[in-house]
Amino acid sequence: xxxxxxxxxxxxxxxxxxxxxxxxxxxxxxxxxxxxxxxxxxxxxxxxxxxxxxxxxxxxxxxxxxxxxxxxxxxxxxxxxxxxxxxxxxxxxxxxxxxxxxxxxxxxxxxx
Amino acid sequence: xxxxxxxxxxxxxxxxxxxxxxxxxxxxxxxxxxxxxxxxxxxxxxxxxxxxxxxxxxxxxxxxxxxxxxxxxxxxxxxxxxxxxxxxxxxxxxxxxxxxxxxxxxxxxxx
Numbered sequence: 001x002x003x004x005x006x007x008x009x010x011x012x013x014x015x016x017x018x019x020x021x022x023x024x025x026x027x028x029x030x031x032x033x034x035x036x037x038x039x040x041x042x043x044x045x046x047x048x049x050x051x052x053x054x055x056x057x058x059x060x061x062x063x064x065x066x067x068x069x070x071x072x073x074x075x076x077x078x079x080x081x082x083x084x085x086x087x088x089x090x091x092x093x094x095x096x097x098x099x100x101x102x103x104x105x106x107x108x109x110x111x112x
Numbered sequence: 113x114x115x116x117x118x119x120x121x122x123x124x125x126x127x128x129x130x131x132x133x134x135x136x137x138x139x140x141x142x143x144x145x146x147x148x149x150x151x152x153x154x155x156x157x158x159x160x161x162x163x164x165x166x167x168x169x170x171x172x173x174x175x176x177x178x179x180x181x182x183x184x185x186x187x188x189x190x191x192x193x194x195x196x197x198x199x200x201x202x203x204x205x206x207x208x209x210x211x212x213x214x215x216x217x218x219x220x221x222x223x
Contacts, residue, residue: 004155033210041215042213042216043156043211045210045212048208056209056210058210090156092155092209100158100161101209102158103155105155106155
């Protein structure tokens, strides 16, 4: 039990649509990160939010965006969905410094 | 950022020790070694981390070589529930939560 919950667990969207994925972090965790995991691959870093501002981004286009809220929840938004966006999307949270990163169980997104 | 190299797969007999190697030859002095595992359909689970000393917790032991260029995760008595993909990650304050996972080692514990 990591205290990081994600919703929904599964989602099916059509190419070109927009999607919002949600994450609820552990209380007190002021840093949230999002990862994309394609089938058979390790997770890839999308971006990170600290105190409601993006402060790190991986190699993902601007149509991937996020929000972090004061109540330790966050969102990942993806616009203009492409077939290659089909993946498991993982949210992870931590406190300051280098404590272990705690992951949720992800949202499985399928784009058809 | 230092990257890691792990064997793609390993088998281990149930009840025996599982020794999972990781090469991180370009690690710098302020980078920690973290280990996570991912059981099918779940998010990655934190196992252990260390800087240069060997570490042990309820789940595993971490042995880091003196030159810090490699490490070994040891599961002392592997069970079927330890079957998972194991990731070795190098992390620093500069990289923060931007983990480079690679493809990890798929460990299969055999009855």
